[in-house]
Amino acid sequence: MNPLRLICELHGFFTRGMARDCGYSDKAVTAMVRAGIWVRFRRGYYCFADSWTVLDPTQRHLVRCRAILHSLGDDVVLSHVSGLVAHGIDVWGASLDRVHVTRLDGDASRIEGDVVHHRGRVDDRDIVHVDGLRVLSPVRCALEHASRSSSESALVSFDSALHRGRFDQLELFDQFARVGNWPGMRHVHVPIRLASGKSHSVGESRGFWMFWVAGLPAPERQYEIVDARGEVRATCDWGWPERDTYGEFDGEVKYGRLLKPGMTPGDVVFAEKRREDDVREITGGRMIRLVWSDYDRPRVTVARLERYLRRRAG
Numbered sequence: 001m002n003p004l005r006l007i008c009e010l011h012g013f014f015t016r017g018m019a020r021d022c023g024y025s026d027k028a029v030t031a032m033v034r035a036g037i038w039v040r041f042r043r044g045y046y047c048f049a050d051s052w053t054v055l056d057p058t059q060r061h062l063v064r065c066r067a068i069l070h071s072l073g074d075d076v077v078l079s080h081v082s083g084l085v086a087h088g089i090d091v092w093g094a095s096l097d098r099v100h101v102t103r104l105d106g107d108a109s110r111i112e113g114d115v116v117h118h119r120g121r122v123d124d125r126d127i128v129h130v131d132g133l134r135v136l137s138p139v140r141c142a143l144e145h146a147s148r149s150s151s152e153s154a155l156v157s158f159d160s161a162l163h164r165g166r167f168d169q170l171e172l173f174d175q176f177a178r179v180g181n182w183p184g185m186r187h188v189h190v191p192i193r194l195a196s197g198k199s200h201s202v203g204e205s206r207g208f209w210m211f212w213v214a215g216l217p218a219p220e221r222q223y224e225i226v227d228a229r230g231e232v233r234a235t236c237d238w239g240w241p242e243r244d245t246y247g248e249f250d251g252e253v254k255y256g257r258l259l260k261p262g263m264t265p266g267d268v269v270f271a272e273k274r275r276e277d278d279v280r281e282i283t284g285g286r287m288i289r290l291v292w293s294d295y296d297r298p299r300v301t302v303a304r305l306e307r308y309l310r311r312r313a314g
Contacts, residue, residue, distance in 0.1 A: 008048055012063040015070075016044045042067060042114055061085050061096040068099045068115055069133060076101035077127055077134045079118060080148065083141030086133050090160035092202045093153035094145065102136060118144075138166035139175045147184030151191045152209045158195035159205040169195070198222045203249035204237050206295050211238075214302040217309060219247065225279050234279050236287075243309050244285030248276075 003022050007014045019029050029046075032038040039052045041060070045067040055063065065082050078086050080100035085091060098111070102118045109119045126136055135141070142161050146154035161167055167175075176192055179185060194212060198221035199205045211218060223239025223246065224232045238247035276287050288308055294301040 005048060008051060011066060013045050013047050013067045019046065057096050058085055061099070064099050064114065065133060068101065072101065075105045075107070076103055077122065077136055079136045079141055080144045083135045084145055084157055086130050086135045087138045087141065087166055088164065089138065089142065089157055089166055090202050092156040092206070094149055139171050143175055143179055143188065146188045146191065147182060151187050152206060154188060155191035155194055155209050156202050156205045158191055159197070159199040162195055162197035163200055196221060201249060203292065207238065207249055207290055210295065210298055210302065216302065216305055217243070225282055227282050233282060236279065240309060244283060245288065245308050246279055246283065246285055247288045247290065250289045250291050
């Protein structure tokens with residue numbers, strides 16, 4: 001195997017110096033990039049193009065995080081949205097163009113190329129290691145990200161972290177009590193109160209946020225549909241049982257998650273349709289499904305939900 005290929009598989013990148021060690025001159029490195037065989041994603045750092053192109057934006061950001069920690073050494077730690085990515089916590093509505101780090105050497109805050117440097121007080125207990133990366137604790141990264149993002153984006157990450165067990169609600173409230181006077185924290189108390197490990201995806205969190213903003217009744221999350229024999233036949237993302245209305249977020253990722261060995265996407269869609277029919281049959285209620293585009297037209301979506309909920313409430 002090409003040694004650079006092995007290095008790239010292990011670390012996600014290789015450097016110009018590593019390429020030289022493997023016999024590539026500077027001219028040869030430039031030629032490989034121009035030929036589209038290698039991708040230079042930051043100065044002096046490369047990846048094989050066939051590996052880079054299959055990565056989604058979050059995965060590419062993680063590669064950048066590894067490269068920047070390699071470049072900057074022990075003087076920084078991943079933080080903010082980059083820390084969330086390293087911890088495997090969902091992010092939405094945040095730019096991944098630059099990597100966020102917090103300085104451990106007291107150096108000044110600044111933006112430098114593809115890196116945002118933050119200055120902050122960091123104790124040894126604040127730093128954890130994730131897959132070889134130095135990262136601030138999940139709860140601190142979540143709150144720092146929240147201070148620089150929208151409330152909706154903050155809720156997505158809080159929900160994701162709680163669902164994945166990166167921290168619990170007590171840890172979240174305790175940390176917020178310590179940093180609540182930091183700049184940008186004024187709006188964070190709202191998503192903290194709404195956050196719950198019961199939202200299992202970005203789409204579910206965004207839906208719950210839309211319901212709150214629109215003043216709709218708060219649904220029960222992960223509502224179980226129980227038949228006459230007491231058996232759980234389905235679990236809906238949202239339930240308004242007093243209004244005989246139940247809801248689901250319908251995204252491609254969800255179908256991918258439900259795809260089992262030997263199943264086709266069509267099998268999953270059919271199974272979901274059967275599950276929806278079961279919900280209607282058992283409850284006598286209505287099912288509503290939201291998709292990504294519904295969040296791009298909130299006025300229309302909220303009006304649709306209001307009709308469903310009002311009809312059953314009456």
